[in-house]
Amino acid sequence: MIASTKHQAVLTAINDNKELEGALLPILHQIQHDLGHIPSEHVADIAEALNLSRAEVHGVVSFYHTFTTKPHGQHVIEVCRAESCQAKGGREIEAAVKEALGVDYEQTTDDGQITLEPVYCLGNCACSPSIKIDSQIYGRLTTQSVEDLIQSLRSEQH
Numbered sequence: 001m002i003a004s005t006k007h008q009a010v011l012t013a014i015n016d017n018k019e020l021e022g023a024l025l026p027i028l029h030q031i032q033h034d035l036g037h038i039p040s041e042h043v044a045d046i047a048e049a050l051n052l053s054r055a056e057v058h059g060v061v062s063f064y065h066t067f068t069t070k071p072h073g074q075h076v077i078e079v080c081r082a083e084s085c086q087a088k089g090g091r092e093i094e095a096a097v098k099e100a101l102g103v104d105y106e107q108t109t110d111d112g113q114i115t116l117e118p119v120y121c122l123g124n125c126a127c128s129p130s131i132k133i134d135s136q137i138y139g140r141l142t143t144q145s146v147e148d149l150i151q152s153l154r155s156e157q158h
């Protein structure tokens with residue numbers, strides 16, 4: 001049932017955009033928007049519709065950071081791994097977030113709620129170390145404050 005809904009969304013994106021010049025990107029954007037990811041099992045449909053190889057489509061999906069092949073959780077936590085944050089204890093923050101969530105980068109918690117991603121500068125270097133939770137940036141973090149943030153994010157869900 002879920003697979004057929006996904007398949008339908010992929011076919012709709014193909015039909016809506018296939019006549020455009022450079023149709024691949026608009027198709028991928030529409031699928032990413034509608035499903036929250038590009039289902040790997042349907043890459044073949046996209047490739048076939050555009051007369052491309054699967055490898056070409058996979059290449060584009062993996063090149064652009066906006067496209068993901070796994071569904072995102074309801075929330076996304078981005079941990080800054082760039083220089084300023086790393087110099088101000090970013091590695092400890094990173095370890096604390098991974099520990100609290102029980103996942104590594106590019107993974108989603110078992111309950112499907114929170115996806116963890118690395119990011120390279122949030123433009124908040126003056127307040128390093130920084131993370132972003134959904135659209136909100138947090139700075140001057142300690143391992144304790146980051147654990148508290150995750151705790152409150154989790155309690156919002158219940």
Ligand code: FES
Nearest residue numbers: 080085122124125
């Ligand atoms: S280096 Fe982390 S916000 Fe700029």
